[in-house]
Amino acid sequence: MKYLIVGLGNIGPEYANTRHNIGFNIADTLVKELGGSFSNLRLAYYSEVSWKGRKLHVIKPTTFMNLSGRAVNYWMHELNIPLENVLVIVDDLAIPFGKLRLKLKGSSAGHNGLKSIEASCGGQNYPRLRFGVGDNFPKGRQIDYVLGHFDKEEQPELPALLDKSVALIQSFVTVGPGLTMTAFNQ
Template sequence: MWIVVGLGNPGTRYATTRHNVGALALKRAAASWSIPLRQAGARMVGEGSIGSNRVLLAGPLGWMNESGPPLRALLNDYQISPDRLIVIHDDLDMEFGRLRLRRAGGSGGHNGLKSILQSLGTPEFCRLKIGIGRPAPGQDSADYVLEPFSDEETERLPDILDRAIRAVECVVAEGIEAAMNRFNPLASEA
């Protein structure tokens, strides 16, 4: 079984903010894969399949910066190893709409990932980064990530989320290497 987590903050106030693009991707994936999400404590979860592969979808797990402990508990509850985990999250160091898969690594300054790395005790899990772009000069990064998408970004968002869904499907069906080769290059995003 794979677990696919879309990072975000809970509540309607944050639902359409840049920081919640991981949670938005998860909701779109759940609809695309016909996996109903249900409330389970501080998170939404759903079980189903991508092709012949079983998956558990989860997100948000509480406040973004405290994602690690509830994610560790979820992995323990379902007895899933971190190497079967895909975390979808925002990345403000990448241009808006760019996707990048990584097999492992550090947090890149992302506090949600810092919490996950600390709680799991390993960097060995798949991340799907979705670029949200940089704030304007002089704008605070924390304010920027908690703003709603611009009208132009909102218009482009469905296509970006659909590409993210295809990237997750590729990881699950063909492995991380195949997915990285297909979705990381800029040419694949044209």
């Protein structure tokens, strides 16, 4: 079986390690842990790694967040991977920092990367790993918050949360979404 794992984020050093780029960070951790590396290919940084007999095609779109759907659509069709085997990793303001949620479908909840994927890939019926970044920002400062770095209190927790996110992905591709949601959704 093969899967497309999509870490959402924005390219460029000014976005590195921001809340909005947690998808890139999780993709990097997954690929590093499985002994792979990324190549800059069409519309994305691309890596191919294996886990317990499953082939994981991991991308980090280079289209910027608001056009992520272009890259996801291209790689889904290029690799002939069905939508239910696409796992999108995304930051989520509606979930407290450090909480993980696997969902099999759902709305974009205002997230521009997810909106783009819905528009390009035919709807909301694709799995996503929602990484909680919290909503600790003043009214009207949402963009500054998601494009900002994790707080000093949050940073020490990130390595363990990245590892837990990788474990969730590995569970998703081996035991499936149902058991993974039972084990990881909090």
